[in-house]
Amino acid sequence: MxxxxxxxxxxxxxxxxxxxxxxxxxxxxxxxxxxxxxxxxxxxxxxxxxxxxxxxxxxxxxxxxxxxxxxxxxxxxxxxxxxxxxxxxxxxxxxxxxxxxxxxxxxxxxxxxxxxxxxxxxxxxxxxxxxxxxxxxxxxxxxxxxxxxxxxxxxxxxxxxxxxxxxxxxxxxxxxxxxxxxxxxxxxxxxxxxxIERQRSEDLICNMLPEAIGERLKREKSPIADRLENVTILFADISGFTNYSMNRTPEEIVTLLDQVFSAFDEMASRYGLEKIKTIGDAYMVCGGLQGDPEKSAANAANFACETIAYLTAICATQYHGLNIRVGMNTGSVVAGVIGHTKFSYDIWGDAVNVAARLQQAAKPGQILLSKNTADLLGDDFTLLPQGETELKGHTPVVTYILGRRARS
Incomplete structure (x- = not known):
């Protein structure tokens, strides 16, 4: 590091x-x-x-x-x-x-x-x-x-x-x-x-933090930390990005990431998911912070399918050679706000690590999810069993490939 x-x-x-x-x-x-x-x-x-x-x-x-x-x-x-x-x-x-x-x-x-x-x-x-x-x-x-x-x-x-x-x-x-x-x-x-400045500050807090957390941050002086159950975590990573960026100008690289992640932001907002952060060319969101794990898992699955469709469409015309890998997992996490001058809302726990490892294990164009998430999706999605999947730095996990979006 x-x-x-x-x-x-x-x-x-x-x-x-x-x-x-x-x-x-x-x-x-x-x-x-x-x-x-x-x-x-x-x-x-x-x-x-x-x-x-x-x-x-x-x-x-x-x-x-x-x-x-x-x-x-x-x-x-x-x-x-x-x-x-x-x-x-x-x-x-x-x-x-x-x-x-x-x-x-x-x-x-x-x-x-x-x-x-x-x-x-x-x-x-x-x-x-x-x-x-x-x-x-x-x-x-x-x-x-x-x-x-x-x-x-x-x-x-x-x-x-x-x-x-x-x-x-x-x-x-x-x-x-x-x-x-x-x-x-x-x-x-x-x-x-x-x-005006107060409104800008509040708008900035709303953009950086979940609305409920932002309200608590304005009221409470003590550190904000919660243990949450049945949170669905999703990692999406642009595959082929390293090779693409080697032959592109900084402006082209930033334009690509801004275009893709701005579209992801709109999708996440539409599906009621909470964007946690971006890490390079990886995008992290989660659902279920406010309860209703089945609905949150379904929204995350729909979000994943839409990101695949979106990137496939733009790569066919603009960004050849790029694709996306998605990993999803559901479990308990610790969520909280860190920092005093630059606030950051983040989640930690084994469930987060598993979601990140599933994204790394997924193939380009594939959505790989754990059994915990699959059990919440019910019959509205086509799930292809993969058995136990070896994950780097973790014990094997029973996984599924998400085959299609929910029926309307």
Whole structure:
């Protein structure tokens, strides 16, 4: 037996994250939009004579444009993010201070909330928490500044102050709503992807394992192992395959096996048999895992006859020189799931060994079965007694050749 060697692969350096690149582009875009909006916001204050207040959003725009030029590349993402979070936190507070408190500034400090929201988008929840705490502290300080002072102490008209209230509250609300919509959309997309992957995993388990075993595997943590009686095991082997493959390309060999075994899969499903595995050019199925041994033996016999007919037909036109040998036996087996990362359902026992040896002893185009299987088939099949047949590595077994399919 060849020993499979596993050579550890040398790890390549990590590639730039697509998420980081996307976050950088979103940060640049949002900083650019905020800087442009601040120009017009400062112009509004300047129009009514509040030049010192206007200098604050204009200063934000200038600083943002400078930082965008300095840190426009990906490696400046952290510096650009930190500068934007700091500016969006402090400048609305300074503007509130300059205009004389909450009411006089139309609650412009609410724009400082974009700092923790931005940290949530461009950093993580832990970082955003600290920025949010800083925002709350600034709000408390602003409350202390404005406490007991309800007079208007700036040049802004009362009507404009009300309009700015609406603009400030609406603007931040829109930003918060857009972010919530984005996060909810991401959450729904993530849940949908998880549901798709879960369904793929369940479909994969159903393809690899019997349905009842797959359900048990999802429920139980303990190893799955059963002793089953009267299970009919069938081995089918393509005779002449070795000589055929010596003069064929890998693509031709795989095409042949895929064509034949795909047809066998369809037949096994139609007859209610459980495919266990393929071993090279050999195909293994069994019936009777869920009881009803007579029906399972008959289905296995019908499956065997159909595989002979199918391979005979395609070999007459495509694959000359090939044939098939089939061995069948019925008995008790141990069945279970092995593996933790790559599951495999298999059966073991003397009954399996006998079925494999019968396949080896069969002649091309022949279905050789044991007396145990023959006794379950009844009178619906033509059985040709062969007496005791010597099996490699096993005591002789009374065998029969299956002569024809069941009557419809």
């Amino acid at each position: 060849q020993r499979q060697l596993e050579t550890p692969l040398k790890k390549s350096p990590p590639e730039p994250s697509e998420n980081t690149d996307l976050s950088h582009r979103l940060l640049v875009l949002s900083a650019l939009m905020m800087a442009i909006a601040a120009v017009f916001w400062g112009g509004l204050y300047a129009y009514f004579g509040e030049f010192r207040a206007a200098a604050i959003p204009w200063g934000y725009s200038v600083i943002s444009f400078i930082f965008l030029l300095l840190f426009r590349h990906e490696h400046g993402f952290v510096l650009l993010r930190t500068s934007q979070l700091l500016l969006s936190l402090l400048l609305p507070f300074l503007l509130m201070w300059e205009l004389g408190g909450f009411i006089n500034s139309s609650a412009v400090v609410i724009w400082s909330l974009t700092s923790p929201m931005g940290a949530l988008v461009f950093a993580n929840r832990r970082v955003a928490t600290w920025w949010f705490i800083a925002f709350i502290l600034l709000v408390i300080i602003g409350a202390a500044i404005s406490f007991g002072d309800g007079t208007i102490d700036n040049r802004l008209p009362p009507a404009l102050i009300v309009i700015l209230f609406v603009m400030n509250l609406s603007g931040v609300s829109i930003v918060a709503f857009v972010l919530l919509v984005y996060f909810v959309g991401q959450k729904d997309q993530t849940f949908n992807l998880l549901a």
